[in-house]
Amino acid sequence: MASLSLKNLNKIYDNNVQAVFDFNIDINDGELIVLVGPSGCGKSTTLRMVAGLEDISSGTLIIDGKDVTKMPPKDRDIAMVFQNYALYAHMTVYENMAFSLTLLHENPNVIHEKVMAAAEILGLTDQLNKKPKQLSGGQRQRVAMGRAIVRTPKVFLFDEPLSNLDAKLRGATRREILLLHKRLGATMLYVTHDQTEALTLADRIVCMSMGYVQQIGTPLELYDTPANVFVASFIGLPPMNFFDATVCGGKLLLDGGASVSLSDEEAKLLSSYDGKMITLGVRPENITIGDDVKVKVNNCENLGQTTLVHGTMNGHKITAKLREWCNYKHGEEITVSFNRKHFFDKETTNAIR
Ligand code: ADP
Numbered sequence: 332m333a334s335l336s337l338k339n340l341n342k343i344y345d346n347n348v349q350a351v352f353d354f355n356i357d358i359n360d361g362e363l364i365v366l367v368g369p370s371g372c373g374k375s376t377t378l379r380m381v382a383g384l385e386d387i388s389s390g391t392l393i394i395d396g397k398d399v400t401k402m403p404p405k406d407r408d409i410a411m412v413f414q415n416y417a418l419y420a421h422m423t424v425y426e427n428m429a430f431s432l433t434l435l436h437e438n439p440n441v442i443h444e445k446v447m448a449a450a451e452i453l454g455l456t457d458q459l460n461k462k463p464k465q466l467s468g469g470q471r472q473r474v475a476m477g478r479a480i481v482r483t484p485k486v487f488l489f490d491e492p493l494s495n496l497d498a499k500l501r502g503a504t505r506r507e508i509l510l511l512h513k514r515l516g517a518t519m520l521y522v523t524h525d526q527t528e529a530l531t532l533a534d535r536i537v538c539m540s541m542g543y544v545q546q547i548g549t550p551l552e553l554y555d556t557p558a559n560v561f562v563a564s565f566i567g568l569p570p571m572n573f574f575d576a577t578v579c580g581g582k583l584l585l586d587g588g589a590s591v592s593l594s595d596e597e598a599k600l601l602s603s604y605d606g607k608m609i610t611l612g613v614r615p616e617n618i619t620i621g622d623d624v625k626v627k628v629n630n631c632e633n634l635g636q637t638t639l640v641h642g643t644m645n646g647h648k649i650t651a652k653l654r655e656w657c658n659y660k661h662g663e664e665i666t667v668s669f670n671r672k673h674f675f676d677k678e679t680t681n682a683i684r
Contacts, residue, residue: 333395333408333485333518334360335381340390342376350376352542354390363512363519367529368539368565374522377539378488381520382411394485407486410479414491418463418474424450425459428477442481449480452514453507469500476511489521493528505531526566530554538562560610560680563673569615569639569650571673576611578604583611587645589624591669600683601674609683612673615639618651621668626651628659640665 335358342351351373358364366374379385381392383404392400399407418427425446432442450456453473463471472492479487492508493501509532512519523529529536530550538545538553538561546558557563563571576583576591581598583591591611593601601609616637624644632639638657641650642665651667659665674683 334358335395335486335518335520336391336393337377337381338391338393340377340380340392341388342373342380342385343388350542351380354544356537356544356547358518358520361516361518362534363521363532364535364537365521365523365529365533366537366539367523367526368545370524371541372539373542374524374539375490378411378490378520378522381486382409382488383407384411408484409486409488410482410484411488411490412472412475412479412492414494418471418478420463423460423462424455424466424474424477427463427474428481431478431482445481445483446477449477452480452511453477467500468496469504472496472504473507476508480511480515485518487517487519489519491523492521493523493525501528508532526568530566536566538565540565556682556684557612557673558682560612560675563612563675563682567614569652571612571614572618572649573675574611574613574644574647575608575677577608578606580605583609585611585624585645586647589645591623591672593672597672597674604683608677610675610677610680612675613669614671614673615650615652617669617671618649618653618667619670620653620665622666623668624666626665626667628661628663628665630661631657631659633657 337354337356340351340354343349354377366377368374376385380387387400391398394407428446428449429442432445450459453476455473455477458466458470493504496504505528521532533550535547535549536553537547540561546553546562553562553566557566575586578601581593583593585591626642626644626649628640628642630641633656638653639650640653640657640659675681676683
């Protein structure tokens with residue numbers, strides 16, 4: 332296994348589209364890093380530069396202390412698992428898993444040992460003689476992972492490996508990948524557009540937008556202290572609510588007249604913004620029935636333990652996730668409080684800290 336350093340990586344495609352701008356991260360041996368962001372933000376390009384499938388326009392890639400920036404993919408000792416599995420249809424599961432080692436003219440006994448060990452880890456021992464088309468989507472994904480495992484690569488790369496699976500299987504396979512990561516202690520770089528996958532899998536998340544890294548941190552750091560409005564809106568489901576608010580002494584005046592009280596600590600944090608407009612962010616789960624602002628209910632969605640209450644606050648949309656079963660009627664008015672608030676500079680969109 333290996334550590335990984337991406338230093339000032341840039342990617343400009345032949346058509347002059349710059350897909351990645353100045354990407355920097357040091358990845359520790361055994362870390363599972365998830366690159367997350369909306370479609371087109373440069374996640375796959377970054378992963379493909381690490382794999383060697385795309386040239387690096389500028390910058391340096393170091394694997395285990397060695398500069399591999401210009402090294403061909405086959406010499407980088409990296410295994411990649413794709414979303415479409417990329418299995419050979421005419422080969423059995425066993426042959427698919429053994430294939431890369433066969434190409435390397437590995438000793439047949441060693442190949443057999445490695446394939447059987449990987450099959451055992453992945454629960455594929457009974458499927459080894461089947462062809463991919465006889466397997467479920469989840470099993471195919473496991474074969475794709477098995478193919479990576481047998482090579483004992485320095486780094487595992489995953490490109491949206493769960494997107495072709497249905498929701499239930501996605502959850503189960505996600506947990507398998509987590510167990511696999513623990514068991515192998517492998518360095519993994521994992522790309523997804525799904526914030527749930529990022530939160531549940533990552534040791535650290537890299538959140539990207541439009542080719543730029545927005546924040547790197549643990550799942551809790553990105554959830555609890557997002558660096559800017561983009562990260563705050565992308566991480567967390569349902570997404571954070573945002574409102575324009577003017578700082579006025581110990582209070583925030585919201586557009587439309589409602590006011591929200593601030594704790595001493597919050598007022599101190601915002602003291603240099605007195606009289607100015609900021610962006611207030613409130614996660615749906617940080618809203619409770621209280622006595623601060625009135626919300627006119629549009630509809631309720633009961634999820635069992637919680638209820639999503641969708642409504643408007645002075646004409647602005649707001650979603651609250653209340654920890655009880657509620658049946659508010661359309662047009663009903665409730666009063667809520669914000670338990671945890673996030674503040675962002677209106678100009679830069681950066682968090683006010
Ligand atoms: P993501 O994986 O986050 O969806 P990509 O890395 O695939 O994003 O793409 C990032 C940007 O680079 C997009 O604007 C995309 O259109 C562009 N892009 C991707 N591949 C190519 C290519 N081969 N040639 C030109 N532009 C590309």
